[in-house]
Amino acid sequence: xxxxxxxxxxxxxxxxxxxxxxxxxxxxxxxxxxxxxxxxxxxxxxxxxxxxxxxxxxxxxxxxxxxxxxxxxxxxxxxxxxxxxxxxxxxxxxxxxxxxxxxxxxxxxxxxxxxxxxxxxxxxxxxxxxxxxxxxxxxxxxxxxxxxxxxxxxxxxxxxxxxxxxxxxxxxxxxxxxxxxxxxxxxxxxxxxxxxxxxxxxxxxxxxxxxxxxxxxxxxxxxxxxxxxxxxxxxxxxxxxxxxxxxxxxxxxxxxxxxxxxxxxxxxxxxxxxxxxxxxxxxxxxxxxxxxxxxxxxxxxxxxxxxxxxxxxxxxxxxxxxxxxxxxxxxxxxxxxxxxxxxxxxxxxxxxxxxxxxxxxxxxxxxxxxxxxxxxxxxxxxxxxxxxxxxxxxxxxxxxxxxxxxxxxxxxxxxxxxxxxxxxxxxxxxxxxxxxxxxxxxxxxxxxxxxxxxxxxxxxxxxxxxxxxxxxxxxxxx
Amino acid sequence: xxxxxxxxxxxxxxxxxxxxxxxxxxxxxxxxxxxxxxxxxxxxxxxxxxxxxxxxxxxxxxxxxxxxxxxxxxxxxxxxxxxxxxxxxxxxxxxxxxxxxxxxxxxxxxxxxxxxxxxxxxxxxxxxxxxxxxxxxxxxxxxxxxxxxxxxxxxxxxxxxxxxxxxxxxxxxxxxxxxxxxxxxxxxxxxxxxxxxxxxxxxxxxxxxxxxxxxxxxxxxxxxxxxxxxxxxxxxxxxxxxxxxxxxxxxxxxxxxxxxxxxxxxxxxxxxxxxxxxxxxxxxxxxxxxxxxxxxxxxxxxxxxxxxxxxxxxxxxxxxxxxxxxxxxxxxxxxxxxxxxxxxxxxxxxxxxxxxxxxxxxxxxxxxxxxxxxxxxxxxxxxxxxxxxxxxxxxxxxxxxxxxxxxxxxxxxxxxxxxxxxxxxxxxxxxxxxxxxxxxxxxxxxxxxxxxxxxxxxxxxxxxxxxxxxxxxxxxxxxxxxxxxxxxxxxxxxxxxxxxxxxxxxxxxxxxxxxx
Numbered sequence: 001x002x003x004x005x006x007x008x009x010x011x012x013x014x015x016x017x018x019x020x021x022x023x024x025x026x027x028x029x030x031x032x033x034x035x036x037x038x039x040x041x042x043x044x045x046x047x048x049x050x051x052x053x054x055x056x057x058x059x060x061x062x063x064x065x066x067x068x069x070x071x072x073x074x075x076x077x078x079x080x081x082x083x084x085x086x087x088x089x090x091x092x093x094x095x096x097x098x099x100x101x102x103x104x105x106x107x108x109x110x111x112x113x114x115x116x117x118x119x120x121x122x123x124x125x126x127x128x129x130x131x132x133x134x135x136x137x138x139x140x141x142x143x144x145x146x147x148x149x150x151x152x153x154x155x156x157x158x159x160x161x162x163x164x165x166x167x168x169x170x171x172x173x174x175x176x177x178x179x180x181x182x183x184x185x186x187x188x189x190x191x192x193x194x195x196x197x198x199x200x201x202x203x204x205x206x207x208x209x210x211x212x213x214x215x216x217x218x219x220x221x222x223x224x225x226x227x228x229x230x231x232x233x234x235x236x237x238x239x240x241x242x243x244x245x246x247x248x249x250x251x252x253x254x255x256x257x258x259x260x261x262x263x264x265x266x267x268x269x270x271x272x273x274x275x276x277x278x279x280x281x282x283x284x285x286x287x288x289x290x291x292x293x294x295x296x297x298x299x300x301x302x303x304x305x306x307x308x309x310x311x312x313x314x315x316x317x318x319x320x321x322x323x324x325x326x327x328x329x330x331x332x333x334x335x336x337x338x339x340x341x342x343x344x345x346x347x348x349x350x351x352x353x354x355x356x357x358x359x360x361x362x363x364x365x366x367x368x369x370x371x372x373x374x375x376x377x378x379x380x381x382x383x384x385x386x387x388x389x390x391x392x393x394x395x396x397x398x399x400x401x402x403x404x405x406x407x408x409x410x411x412x413x414x415x416x417x418x419x420x421x422x423x424x425x426x427x428x429x430x431x432x433x434x435x436x437x438x439x440x441x442x443x444x445x446x447x448x449x450x451x452x453x454x455x456x457x458x459x460x461x462x463x464x465x466x467x468x469x470x471x472x473x474x475x476x477x478x
Numbered sequence: 479x480x481x482x483x484x485x486x487x488x489x490x491x492x493x494x495x496x497x498x499x500x501x502x503x504x505x506x507x508x509x510x511x512x513x514x515x516x517x518x519x520x521x522x523x524x525x526x527x528x529x530x531x532x533x534x535x536x537x538x539x540x541x542x543x544x545x546x547x548x549x550x551x552x553x554x555x556x557x558x559x560x561x562x563x564x565x566x567x568x569x570x571x572x573x574x575x576x577x578x579x580x581x582x583x584x585x586x587x588x589x590x591x592x593x594x595x596x597x598x599x600x601x602x603x604x605x606x607x608x609x610x611x612x613x614x615x616x617x618x619x620x621x622x623x624x625x626x627x628x629x630x631x632x633x634x635x636x637x638x639x640x641x642x643x644x645x646x647x648x649x650x651x652x653x654x655x656x657x658x659x660x661x662x663x664x665x666x667x668x669x670x671x672x673x674x675x676x677x678x679x680x681x682x683x684x685x686x687x688x689x690x691x692x693x694x695x696x697x698x699x700x701x702x703x704x705x706x707x708x709x710x711x712x713x714x715x716x717x718x719x720x721x722x723x724x725x726x727x728x729x730x731x732x733x734x735x736x737x738x739x740x741x742x743x744x745x746x747x748x749x750x751x752x753x754x755x756x757x758x759x760x761x762x763x764x765x766x767x768x769x770x771x772x773x774x775x776x777x778x779x780x781x782x783x784x785x786x787x788x789x790x791x792x793x794x795x796x797x798x799x800x801x802x803x804x805x806x807x808x809x810x811x812x813x814x815x816x817x818x819x820x821x822x823x824x825x826x827x828x829x830x831x832x833x834x835x836x837x838x839x840x841x842x843x844x845x846x847x848x849x850x851x852x853x854x855x856x857x858x859x860x861x862x863x864x865x866x867x868x869x870x871x872x873x874x875x876x877x878x879x880x881x882x883x884x885x886x887x888x889x890x891x892x893x894x895x896x897x898x899x900x901x902x903x904x905x906x907x908x909x910x911x912x913x914x915x916x917x918x919x920x921x922x923x924x925x926x927x928x929x930x931x932x933x934x935x936x937x938x939x940x941x942x943x944x945x946x947x948x949x950x951x952x953x954x955x956x957x958x959x960x961x962x963x964x965x966x967x968x969x970x971x972x973x974x975x976x977x978x979x980x981x982x983x984x985x986x987x988x989x990x991x992x993x994x
Contacts, residue, residue, distance in 0.1 A: 005555075006519070006558065006559050006562060006564065006565075007555045007558055007559070009512075009515075010512075010515055010516045010519040010520075010562075010564075011516070011519070011520070011558065013512070014512055014513065014516040042551060043548075044544070044548055045544055045547055045548070046540075046541075046544045196501075197498060197501035197502045197505055198493070198494050198496050198498070198501045199494075200501070200505045201494065201496050201500070201501040201504045201505055202494040202496070204504070204505065204508050230602070230606045230607055231605055231606055231607065232605060232606055232607045232608070233605070392607075407605075407659075407661065407662075408647075408654075408655070408658045408659070408660075409604040409605040409647075409658045409659045409662070410605060411647070411651055411654050411658070412601050412604060412605045412643060412647055412650060412651060412654070412658065413601075413605050414651050415588060415590070415596075415601070415650045415651045416588070416601070419581075419582065420581075421580045421581070421582050443494060444494055444495060445494070445495040445496070446494055446495065446496035446500070446501075446504075447496075448500055448504075451496075451500070451504050455508065462564075463568050463572055464572070466562075466564050466565060466568045466569055466572070467568070467569050467572040467573055467576065469584075469585050470585060
């Protein structure tokens with residue numbers, strides 16, 4: 001189920017809100033958990049069993065970690081851990097990473113192994129099994145793992161109530177596409193949260209803005225991007241427009257979804273962290289990663305980069321750590337070499353910036369140029385992210401540079417890519433990216449005019465949603 | 479990486495500056511708005527869609543039950559959308575605004591200059607990347623089909639028809655030459671020729687005929703009448719070259735007639751109408767007849783035509799451009815004798831081969847006495863078509879387990895045991911569709927108590943779902959039935975979906991009209 005669908009807006013959401021507020025506060029976590037499983041199971045009911053299994057394992061591991069301690073007591077941060085505690089942590093990690101590895105990377109592993117065997121002139125493995133990727137598994141396994149790690153580190157007390165823990169893992173507003181909320185950030189809110197008219201008003205306004213970003217900006221840009229990336233041949237201008245359109249699509253798609261998640265969270269009394277901070281206004285790649293998918297970069301920093309040694313061991317080790325974290329970050333997005341290449345490009349750029357002393361390489365340029373240069377580098381990397389294969393990515397980059405002859409039929413795509421309505425949407429998207437305030441800032445002070453404007457955007461988005469068939473959601477496949 | 483300065487913060491997201499009264503009013507107003515919209519949606523769509531749940535079939539295995547449930551949920555959600563209150567009130571005006579003010583049509587129609595409309599898959603077939611696997615599948619399927627026919631002494635003659643945009647690119651993008659994609663076209667012809675089949679090049683036929691004007695209709699995906707006629711001439715000439723196709727000559731007569739239509743592309747725009755688009759285009763066609771009888775397919779002909787909507791236009795009235803003057807009719811005139819035909823709109827790579835295969839399996843030898851099979855399909859099928867291998871084995875006429883409709887017709891009531899997949903109206907380029915229904919537990923005097931029938935009925939007419947299109951397994955339904963052969967001449971060319979399963983390949987086909 002996606003937020004930007006009539007079924008969610010007119011059937012699931014009213015029922016969910018009614019059920020949630022109709023029951024006494026102590027039963028709300030249970031209601032929310034049931035609703036979240038219904039939401040998740042709507043795509044494939046069997047996936048609920050997987051979610052339940054992952055939740056049960058982490059819940060038991062969490063209890064095993066604090067066995068013998070009084071209720072609500074956390075482990076001593078930095079204190080010694082017993083063998084049983086280490087075993088509990090490893091059980092959780094192996095289970096979660098095992099599930100993620102199997103469901104997300106099995107097909108990729110078989111294909112890669114077969115490619116290697118064929119390259120060596122050997123017969124490949126004719127695997128009968130093709131694994132279906134469960135929706136949102138990358139998000140909820142990371143979220144669930146953060147619980148056992150936080151408890152192990154003494155950063156949070158374990159959750160004694162299975163219902164409350166299941167509610168944390170399955171919380172439908174952010175279940176399938178984040179933000180990835182670490183346990184210690186939400187532990188108190190799971191136990192008790194406040195519901196105010198102000199929170200609800202802001203939640204509705206942010207939800208409307210998020211829906212508008214998704215339907216009015218991301219989807220039209222997606223049409224342009226799909227056309228450009230699906231083309232056999234392109235003129236350089238169209239290739240650039242396609243790359244920029246994809247950059248806009250993925251940003252508005254994901255940030256719009258995050259806004260909707262934050263808005264729904266507020267309606268239910270939760271406060272989720274902001275996931276984007278105008279990433280295309282970044283002045284360097286390092287800055288970009290402080291602004292893009294903040295919840296993922298914070299997770300990778302806290303649970304991977306720092307445990308690897310971060311920047312404390314040696315400069316060379318820092319570069320290796322950066323590259324490793326970004327490679328794994330790329331692979332987290334999808335099981336394909338294109339995602340690995342995307343991670344590698346970002347890792348290398350981060351390492352180069354680090355080696356040059358933070359933002360040194362950009363310092364000589366005026367700010368607009370720094371922003372433009374960073375955006376161009378990000379677009380370059382998005383080509384790998386969007387392409388169907390590495391060969392496709394290279395061909396697309398060639399088209400962006402204008403190398404090689406172009407087939408006459410490529411001109412036909414100008415009718416789609418350079419359609420005045422599409423160019424107008426891209427111009428509007430550019431204004432929102434570089435000029436307009438962020439949705440979180442814009443809704444901090446809610447005047448009646450802003451409330452009406454947000455609602456109008458929401459209504460317009462619903463109308464367009466009803467008309468348009470094209471309504472993909474990029475991060476659903478991660 | 480440094481610690482982000484944007485940690486979750488109650489002050490950042492959790493609080494906002496808004497007057498308590500304003501907040502209350504706003505939340506209350508939005509709650510009412512949502513409640514009203516939801517109530518209208520529930521009232522309009524839920525009673526219809528809910529039926530999907532009440533008849534979910536019981537499955538034995540967990541995976542099968544899960545699949546059935548997923549399918550039911552998907553259909554349920556689609557129906558809620560299709561029958562929703564907002565869909566009924568918002569879609570048409572919004573679509574009209576898109577077309578008239580933004581010159582944006584639909585996912586499948588592009589608005590060009592001077593009222594020209596283009597079919598997006600035609601553009602994609604010319605300009606988008608094609609998969610090597612698709613190419614290989616096409617070559618394999620054509621080679622296999624040519625071999626199957628050769629084994630019976632029949633020559634396969636291929637007639638791919640280029641997409642409209644390939645010859646009218648200048649009407650879509652100003653400054654482009656009219657003809658684009660010639661290299662890809664030549665490559666396709668070479669590939670097809672390498673399969674052992676004979677290939678007719680439409681481009682060459684049009685050059686040879688030295689016709690004036692554009693080969694395609696302005697608001698339709700198909701060719702103009704003169705250009706179709708020129709291709710029929712070229713195909714007839716090629717048929718005579720590759721095989722001895724003597725047959726008793728027929729004294730055809732042709733009457734000129736003016737037909738006007740709005741075009742299938744214009745129909746796909748829904749309610750919208752681009753500025754400057756003429757309401758109708760006129761074509762002068764030649765209706766073929768023998769005496770008082772309009773042209774009819776000749777099952778005894780040495781030539782069998784397999785074709786898609788390019789063969790149906792000017793022949794099937796439902797396409798909006800008259801009847802009796804289509805490709806098969808003009809090919810018959812050029813050959814001097816009648817041709818047999820299996821023609822179906824859309825899916826030219828698969829649909830007609832599939833139908834031929836089913837007829838052979840049922841013991842009806844449509845290839846008996848044939849010397850040439852002309853296989854016409856849209857060139858975009860090379861990119862998007864379904865090129866699965868299809869057996870062409872002749873089965874023995876076996877007693878069917880299904881009831882055959884009496885020639886005089888009858889009324890049958892039964893339980894819907896299965897129904898073939900149906901397209902969603904507005905999401906497919908064609909306006910009409912026929913669906914296969916497995917009707918079980920029919921109570922017919924003289925027949926076993928649990929008799930079954932393989933019934934075909936309209937599921938969609940004029941882009942609107944019919945009552946039969948809403949049937950689900952488990953429903954009870956009554957049909958006024960006739961033998962399929964009684965309607966085949968008229969309905970054979972309409973898109974239809976059949977049920978999978980060996981038992982249906984041998985089944986007697988029955989035409990049914992749902993009795994309310």
